[in-house]
Amino acid sequence: MKKIIKNGIIVTMNAAGDVWDHGYVMFEDTKILAAGPEEDLEKKLQEFTAQGILKPGETFEEIDAKRAIVIPGLVNTHCHLGMIPFRGLGDDCKDRLRVFLLPMENQAMDAEMASLSTRYAIGELLLSGVTTVLDMYYFEEAVAKVMDEMGIRGIAGETVMEKDSCDSKNADEAIERGIALIEAYKDHPRVSGAITPHGTTTCRPETLKRAYEEDVKAGTVFTLHVAEMDYEMTQLREQYGMTPIEFMEHIGVLGPNTLTAHSIRTTEHDVEILAKHGASVAHCIASNTKAAKGVAPVSLMHKHGISVGFGTDGPASGNTLDLFIQMRMCENFHKNELRDRSAFPAKEVVSMATIEGARALGLGDITGSIEPEKQADLVLVETDSPNMFPVYDPYSALVYSAIASNVRDVYVAGECLVKEKKLVREDFAKIRNDLREKMEQTAFKDMKNLV
Ligand SMILES: [Zn+2]
Structure with a gap:
């Protein structure tokens, strides 16, 4: 099923340096199909229907970015x-x-x-x-x-x-x-x-x-x-x-x-x-x-x-x-x-x-920007936290204000791996416990870990 992220501030990092204050990103399976300003979405859908990329009546999974900054x-x-x-x-x-x-x-x-x-x-x-x-x-x-x-x-x-x-x-x-x-x-x-x-x-x-x-x-x-x-x-x-x-x-x-x-x-x-x-x-x-x-x-x-x-x-x-x-x-x-x-x-x-x-890394044609045909490797950086208001320039917000814990959702090759700040495929507490148990069987146990 095709997915579409809406209501986000899209920072593409494409060659033109496109940023859309109210933009969308459409992707299917592993790949990005299209990205642009929301006002152009209707036109894009008609174009895709004419080209047969969209079937008449085909529905999308809609993802509300809730004004997150969407970056590669x-x-x-x-x-x-x-x-x-x-x-x-x-x-x-x-x-x-x-x-x-x-x-x-x-x-x-x-x-x-x-x-x-x-x-x-x-x-x-x-x-x-x-x-x-x-x-x-x-x-x-x-x-x-x-x-x-x-x-x-x-x-x-x-x-x-x-x-x-x-x-x-x-x-x-x-x-x-x-x-x-x-x-x-x-x-x-x-x-x-x-x-x-x-x-x-x-x-x-x-x-x-x-x-x-x-x-x-x-x-x-x-x-x-x-x-x-x-x-x-x-x-x-x-x-x-x-x-x-x-x-x-x-x-x-x-x-x-x-x-x-x-x-x-x-x-x-x-x-x-x-x-x-x-x-x-x-x-x-x-x-x-x-x-x-x-x-x-x-x-x-x-x-x-x-x-x-x-x-x-x-x-x-x-x-x-x-x-x-x-x-x-x-x-x-x-x-x-x-x-x-x-x-x-x-x-x-x-x-x-x-x-x-x-x-x-030699992966410049595969990832690193939000562009059609590239892999849907996408990150939604929320703007709800105290450190993220106001946003005049998304680049500034990302570099000078944002911290790692502002990352809310993460997609790799179109698959959602982080949802609402939690891993989707894994339980992080279990990962941590497994590692801790292994460390306790080795010389690390003598290193006085406090947590
Ligand atoms: Zn090194």
């Missing part, structure tokens, strides 16, 4: 879904990685933990309006399975490192897992696999090259942590006399499929190189500023036409997985740094959270 589903381009149990552990500790993360990962992470954590994380994503996510972690077969079961659009990236990890003995084994994953999901309508090396110095150049070639062959995204860490900058300078981006160009792993995560320490020359190869960037501002690592030069990247999407990074690094926090931090930080109140107009930041993020 948000896109999180860099996440580690398996790391929910680590959230809040050693947040202010100088060497958190070695004191908390690595020992706990070695002791407690297995396929079951990754799966339960992923289920929780996807619940959190959907409830905050994220309809597409790129994950890079371990046990990605389990991650992909949960993505499929929960209805989100996702790319499951198998992490590759030279040293042994919690799911693979070495890089070759991880790449083989990645290849099998890509093959297993190659015909899936929403979920796909990818091989995602950990970083520029934790993999040998041959490993990076092999992963890149496999990803390009499969038409999927090649992503890794780039220009993020002190040791990374020093090691590549000493060994090759290059920045991480120069090094990636040197070994031939930059192209339109490449998505460099973080990319904090990038020079103007680096940005030119990224633009030349059509690569994209995952901007993880909440994670980067919390870790005092610096912030990527996004205005420079935009000046060179690079697609920059948002990434929350894992819950251990950025804590929450929603993009409203990323949008606000991006605005405040970059305006402040540029000493320019007019820098980064809100529309540009909403674009990063939607269409630019979709392009960065």
Whole structure:
């Protein structure tokens, strides 16, 4: 049955930048059929009837948006879904990685933990309006399975490192897992696999090259942590006399499929190189500023036409997985740094959270804007809450006023997955209890969880 959302403020993020204060979105099965101002709806229905798209007397399921702002589903381009149990552990500790993360990962992470954590994380994503996510972690077969079961659009990236990890003995084994994953999901309508090396110095150049070639062959995204860490900058300078981006160009792993995560320490020359190869960037501002690592030069990247999407990074690094926090931090930080109140107009930041993020993942023709033929990935952000009145400019309201809990209803591929702020397919309390029980059987039980 065809569905139609009415009585909403429609923010399309299409190339024309259409916004309709009183608009509609019509969709059927997984796809958007039409969107426009409500005053044009009658004409559109007659046109569809003449074309045979609508049968005479055909009825719709009508959805009253109740003056919500209707946006394309948000896109999180860099996440580690398996790391929910680590959230809040050693947040202010100088060497958190070695004191908390690595020992706990070695002791407690297995396929079951990754799966339960992923289920929780996807619940959190959907409830905050994220309809597409790129994950890079371990046990990605389990991650992909949960993505499929929960209805989100996702790319499951198998992490590759030279040293042994919690799911693979070495890089070759991880790449083989990645290849099998890509093959297993190659015909899936929403979920796909990818091989995602950990970083520029934790993999040998041959490993990076092999992963890149496999990803390009499969038409999927090649992503890794780039220009993020002190040791990374020093090691590549000493060994090759290059920045991480120069090094990636040197070994031939930059192209339109490449998505460099973080990319904090990038020079103007680096940005030119990224633009030349059509690569994209995952901007993880909440994670980067919390870790005092610096912030990527996004205005420079935009000046060179690079697609920059948002990434929350894992819950251990950025804590929450929603993009409203990323949008606000991006605005405040970059305006402040540029000493320019007019820098980064809100529309540009909403674009990063939607269409630019979709392009960065190679999904720009599928999601990221409200347009006919695209997937019906739609989010209704209510305007009833105290923080959401008045709304003069929906972009402003989304970036400066809205918080994740304003997300009321979420559709992915036309299916309603969040209704009135609750998951439709799943019981979140059960997801949380299952994860808690599993954590209590591991070293996490000694970490003094208070809730
Ligand atoms: Zn990361």
